[in-house]
Amino acid sequence: MAGYLFLAIVVLATAAYFVGTMSGRRLVPAGGEKVHSLPGYHGLLGAFAVFIPAAIVLLLWLAFQSRIVDIFLVNSLPSTLIEGRGTGQMSLLLSEIRNVAAGVVFSEPVPDVVAAAERLKSFREVSEWIIAALVAVLMLGGFLWVRSQIAVRFRARNAVERVLSGVMVACAGLAILITLAIFFSLLYEAIRFFSVVPPLEFFFGLRWEPQIAIRADQVAGAGAFGAIPVFVGTFLVAAVAMAVATPIGLFTAIYLVEYSSDRFRSIIKPTLEILAGVPTVVYGFFAVLTVAPAIREAGGLIGIVMSPNSALAAGLVMGIMLIPIIASLSDDALRAVPRTMRDGSLAMGATPGETVMKVLVPAAIPGIMGGVLLATSIAIGETMIVAMAAGLIASLTINPLDSVTTVTVQIITLLTGDTEFDSPKTLAAFGLGLVLFLMTLILNVIALTIVKRFREQYD
Amino acid sequence: MDATLGMAKTTETAGAPLIQSEINHATPVRARDVVVHYGTKQALFGVSIDIPERSVTAFIGPSGCGKSTFLRCINRMNDTIVGCKVTGKIELEGADIYDPSLDVVELRARVGMVFQKPNPFPKSIYDNVAYGPKIHGLAQSKSALDEIVHSSLRKAGLWNEVKDRLNEPGTGLSGGQQQRLCIARAIAVGPEVILMDEPCSALDPIATAIVEELIDELRENYTIVIVTHSMQQAARVSQKTAFFHLGKLIEEGKTEDIFTNPKHKQTQDYITGRIG
Ligand SMILES: Nc1ncnc2c1ncn2[C@@H]1O[C@H](COP(=O)(O)OP(=O)(O)OP(=O)(O)O)[C@@H](O)[C@H]1O
Ligand SMILES: [Mg+2]
Numbered sequence: 140m141a142g143y144l145f146l147a148i149v150v151l152a153t154a155a156y157f158v159g160t161m162s163g164r165r166l167v168p169a170g171g172e173k174v175h176s177l178p179g180y181h182g183l184l185g186a187f188a189v190f191i192p193a194a195i196v197l198l199l200w201l202a203f204q205s206r207i208v209d210i211f212l213v214n215s216l217p218s219t220l221i222e223g224r225g226t227g228q229m230s231l232l233l234s235e236i237r238n239v240a241a242g243v244v245f246s247e248p249v250p251d252v253v254a255a256a257e258r259l260k261s262f263r264e265v266s267e268w269i270i271a272a273l274v275a276v277l278m279l280g281g282f283l284w285v286r287s288q289i290a291v292r293f294r295a296r297n298a299v300e301r302v303l304s305g306v307m308v309a310c311a312g313l314a315i316l317i318t319l320a321i322f323f324s325l326l327y328e329a330i331r332f333f334s335v336v337p338p339l340e341f342f343f344g345l346r347w348e349p350q351i352a353i354r355a356d357q358v359a360g361a362g363a364f365g366a367i368p369v370f371v372g373t374f375l376v377a378a379v380a381m382a383v384a385t386p387i388g389l390f391t392a393i394y395l396v397e398y399s400s401d402r403f404r405s406i407i408k409p410t411l412e413i414l415a416g417v418p419t420v421v422y423g424f425f426a427v428l429t430v431a432p433a434i435r436e437a438g439g440l441i442g443i444v445m446s447p448n449s450a451l452a453a454g455l456v457m458g459i460m461l462i463p464i465i466a467s468l469s470d471d472a473l474r475a476v477p478r479t480m481r482d483g484s485l486a487m488g489a490t491p492g493e494t495v496m497k498v499l500v501p502a503a504i505p506g507i508m509g510g511v512l513l514a515t516s517i518a519i520g521e522t523m524i525v526a527m528a529a530g531l532i533a534s535l536t537i538n539p540l541d542s543v544t545t546v547t548v549q550i551i552t553l554l555t556g557d558t559e560f561d562s563p564k565t566l567a568a569f570g571l572g573l574v575l576f577l578m579t580l581i582l583n584v585i586a587l588t589i590v591k592r593f594r595e596q597y598d
Numbered sequence: 599m600d601a602t603l604g605m606a607k608t609t610e611t612a613g614a615p616l617i618q619s620e621i622n623h624a625t626p627v628r629a630r631d632v633v634v635h636y637g638t639k640q641a642l643f644g645v646s647i648d649i650p651e652r653s654v655t656a657f658i659g660p661s662g663c664g665k666s667t668f669l670r671c672i673n674r675m676n677d678t679i680v681g682c683k684v685t686g687k688i689e690l691e692g693a694d695i696y697d698p699s700l701d702v703v704e705l706r707a708r709v710g711m712v713f714q715k716p717n718p719f720p721k722s723i724y725d726n727v728a729y730g731p732k733i734h735g736l737a738q739s740k741s742a743l744d745e746i747v748h749s750s751l752r753k754a755g756l757w758n759e760v761k762d763r764l765n766e767p768g769t770g771l772s773g774g775q776q777q778r779l780c781i782a783r784a785i786a787v788g789p790e791v792i793l794m795d796e797p798c799s800a801l802d803p804i805a806t807a808i809v810e811e812l813i814d815e816l817r818e819n820y821t822i823v824i825v826t827h828s829m830q831q832a833a834r835v836s837q838k839t840a841f842f843h844l845g846k847l848i849e850e851g852k853t854e855d856i857f858t859n860p861k862h863k864q865t866q867d868y869i870t871g872r873i874g
Contacts, residue, residue: 477717479713479715479717480717480719480720481678482675482678482713482717483713483717483718483719483780483783484719484729485675485678485706486673486675486706486710486711486713486784487706487707487710487729487730487733487783487784487787488703488704488705488706488707488730488733488734488787489703489729489730489733490703493733497729497733498719498729501719501720501721502719502720
């Protein structure tokens with residue numbers, strides 16, 4: 140139904156465009172006044188007037204109709220059917236009614252349920268008629284309004300401009316809205332978590348053992364939710380990654396900007412882009428199957444026994460993943476330094492190397508820093524590589540040869556498998572998620588501010 | 599050894615044809631038959647000129663005639679342009695600057711350059727001036743470096759304006775001050791020749807007057823070559839003027855001769871404003 144309605148809206152909006160364009164074209168300058176807007180603007184405005192209100196109402200209906208229908212349905216249920224049901228059982232009942240209405244019957248339903256299913260069908264029908272009528276009225280109204288407005292001095296062009304800017308604001312606002320929605324949904328769950336586990340324990344505790352009993356008869360640890368080891372692990376892996384990615388990425392950028400021939404650059408640039416496009420899962424394989432064994436063997440040669448999962452392996456591979464980001468942002472930053480700066484230095488008799496190190500890099504340092512921070516926030520939030528190559532046990536260590544775990548890995552393990560949504564174990568994932576979100580958010584904000592300030596510097 | 603320019607070099611390479619049998623110190627820079635190509639496009643067609651010592655030589659001519667190109671040949675800044683090829687001969691104190699064994703870094707320390715748009719580094723005023731002496735190792739101590747920086751700023755006539763703010767960024771100065779900072783920066787390396795490519799074109803008349811006065815003072819110690827679009831400026835600051843047109847050096851001579859009594863029709867047309 141919604142699909143057909145939407146199709147109708149699109150078709151009629153298109154029709155309104157042509158009708159509007161025609162009437163715009165038929166306008167005759169009168170009394171020495173020029174026609175204000177080109178015919179196309181009258182057409183566009185007609186299309187907008189038909190499309191936008193109807194589409195918005197349709198979307199709202201899609202979002203809320205099932206809930207409203209449910210309310211009517213519940214109110215219509217006989218009290219015998221409702222009596223003694225908790226929320227859980229209530230939703231079971233509702234889904235049974237829905238199934239029956241859809242013709243899916245597992246066991247012979249009681250007559251009350253069959254009757255309710257019939258009522259549900261009719262409610263739905265009514266709601267569909269209402270929305271169809273509403274959409275039709277809105278489209279007609281919008282169309283007639285534009286028709287009535289079309290005139291020689293009607294400023295359709297300006298009106299279209301306003302509508303377009305409104306649409307753009309709405310799109311941009313959507314991003315903000317979604318960010319806020321994500322934040323608040325995380326916050327909501329995290330607050331539930333902190334009502335079970337005191338924040339003090341979470342932020343300062345040194346033991347992370349979330350495997351607590353779900354059922355009373357289960358054998359498991361008592362549980363400990365000190366997140367410090369998890370965060371230390373995260374930072375350790377990120378630090379290894381940045382130690383790899385920063386120098387290699389930066390030197391790559393310097394080479395590309397200052398030294399390489401065009402031919403070499405035309406090879407390196409696409410290669411970096413390919414590197415940036417490799418799925419993280421593939422990096423994960425590389426870490427587990429190639430890098431980790433290699434490190435372990437190397438360790439064995441010099442007599443160090445290492446766990447198969449090490450922060451080093453995960454960090455190294457993550458560093459490789461981050462090279463393209465740092466290289467490309469540093470490349471931008473170095474290129475943004477005006478050529479005159481370089482000429483000035485070369486003309487004083489500086490070698491290209493001195494010019495890069497003493498003039499270009501210092502001038503570009505804010506942009507480079509921005510890139511590094513952005514990469515750090517990616518490293519902290521990266522999931523797949525560490526899930527495959529870092530460990531699961533939260534040990535408090537800063538030795539990169541040890542196995543560590545990270546925030547993202549813990550979130551995965553907490554949320555997968557046999558879980559219940561109000562146990563502290565599951566809720567802990569949201570606590571971790573919230574902190575992670577805030578950390579990367581802050582890093583990103585700092586990075587973007589720095590990058591922005593840098594951009595302004597040479598304007 | 600390679601880097602040794604000047605007398606030692608030329609006497610060593612016996613048989614290398616000198617432009618004149620005798621080295622005339624009154625003309626530190628001599629160019630002969632300089633031809634420049636950008637890719638396949640020829641920009642200069644055999645330019646020969648002598649630049650007199652401790653005086654100001656002005657290059658004038660309509661836009662695109664190759665003034666900047668020739669100026670950049672003198673400190674080999676054209677090397678940094680991809681596809682630029684220079685042939686012919688340019689000597690600095692008798693040594694061929696396009697000799698493959700010559701160290702271009704050392705050459706540029708001897709032939710400084712000031713650009714059209716002031717281009718101070720995004721560093722402090724002090725560090726801007728100290729940059730050259732530092733990379734060339736001209737100062738053994740902090741106090742020696744201070745001395746170089748201070749005297750360069752004084753010579754550039756900027757000292758009084760910046761002496762209390764040496765640690766502030768050079769980019770925070772006014773356009774005219776920035777240009778004088780760039781001149782101070784060039785002086786700090788102790789060059790013999792200073793090339794200036796339209797140094798005043800981004801400045802207002804007052805800043806221009808100050809820089810012109812400065813150029814006139816610097817003439818006592820440095821050989822200066824200046825490219826300018828302003829005939830008045832050429833007349834005011836230079837002792838020798840060279841007129842370029844379409845990649846050729848049309849006429850050169852004493853500034854007053856060029857402006858009062860040009861030999862060529864093109865020169866006359868240009869200075870009277872008929873071409874350009
Ligand atoms: N980097 C370059 N690549 C290709 N051609 C160039 C380059 N620089 C200059 N040219 C060409 O060489 C010729 C001389 O240019 P040049 O910059 O020397 O002129 P100019 O006399 O300094 O002009 P203006 O007074 O406008 O600065 C011009 O035709 C120009 O198009
Ligand atoms: Mg020029």
